[in-house]
Amino acid sequence: AQKVTQAQTEISVVEKEDVTLDCVYETRDTTYYLFWYKQPPSGELVFLIRRNSFDEQNEISGRYSWNFQKSTSSFNFTITASQVVDSAVYFCALSTNNAGNMLTFGGGTRLMVKP
Amino acid sequence: DVKVTQSSRYLVKRTGEKVFLECVQDMDHENMFWYRQDPGLGLRLIYFSYDVKMKEKGDIPEGYSVSREKKERFSLILESASTNQTSMYLCASSGRFGEQYFGPGTRLTVT
Numbered sequence A: 001a002q003k004v005t006q007a008q009t010e011i012s013v014v015e016k017e018d019v020t021l022d023c024v025y026e027t028r029d030t031t032y033y034l035f036w037y038k039q040p041p042s043g044e045l046v047f048l049i050r051r052n053s054f055d056e057q058n059e060i061s062g063r064y065s066w067n068f069q070k071s072t073s074s075f076n077f078t079i080t081a082s083q084v085v086d087s088a089v090y091f092c093a094l095s096t097n098n099a100g101n102m103l104t105f106g107g108g109t110r111l112m113v114k115p
Numbered sequence B: 001d002v003k004v005t006q007s008s009r010y011l012v013k014r015t016g017e018k019v020f021l022e023c024v025q026d027m028d029h030e031n032m033f034w035y036r037q038d039p040g041l042g043l044r045l046i047y048f049s050y051d052v053k054m055k056e057k058g059d060i061p062e063g064y065s066v067s068r069e070k071k072e073r074f075s076l077i078l079e080s081a082s083t084n085q086t087s088m089y090l091c092a093s094s095g096r097f098g099e100q101y102f103g104p105g106t107r108l109t110v111t
Helices: none
Strands: A002-004 A010-014 A019-021 A022-026 A033-040 A046-052 A060-061 A063-068 A074-079 A089-096 A109-113 B004-006 B010-013 B019-024 B031-040 B042-049 B062-070 B073-078 B088-094 B100-102 B106-108
Touching: A002 A089, A002 B004, A002 B019, A010 A019, A010 A089, A019 A109, A022 A074, A022 B073, A033 A074, A046 A063, A046 B100, A074 A089, A074 B004, A074 B073, B019 B031, B031 B062, B031 B073, B042 B073, B073 B088
Parallel strands: A010 A109, B010 B106
Antiparallel strands: A002 A022, A019 A074, A033 A046, A033 A089, A060 A063, A063 A074, A089 A109, B004 B019, B019 B073, B031 B042, B031 B088, B062 B073, B088 B100, B088 B106
16 A cells, blocks of 8 residues: 655745655665645646656656655655745655555645745 | 646546546646545655556555546546545646646535
8 A cells, every 4th residue: 555644734935935845655665756736826737847756856847846755755855945925735655666655645745934 | 847737736526426537637748646635644656648648657656546648637536525534635747857747736626
């Protein structure tokens, strides 16, 4: 069975601070995919990134960066110089071929960026 | 860009009514999903479909049914709406690597 844990339920930062959202996953499969989604107050989940289990290279996209470490089963997400528009709920998710590519979501982390 | 649309953003229905939630995707994806999202309970999978006319139960199918007559359209049906089905309903379709693209959601209130 798969499991995704986002231990931080809520984080509050002041604009321009850096913030890291933690994600820890569990799976027995050797081939799997990890995802991050953003859900702003409007409600739509926005796909941010996908990583496969064979690619541990970290990724940077503008102010966003992702750190994938198989040794600790973690896929953390860092926002640099946070902005008010980053305020949202962020979900980490996992899928495996053996689970038919179904997504297992973490509970989400609510990020509040204050001006 | 992938586009998933849902028929309504907000819907108010009475207890006992039959409710149809429509979802359409334009990326020729085979897989489509219906979730509900409730505070404190996260996203829960109701039903999914791997192909036209095929459907599989998710984690909480009770009280719901689905229809997939065309590849691009996946409908969620509440046969007899109840107040405990008041929720946010999210539709998604998935690409070749399993990433799911979501619609804007439908906030359903059953009174």
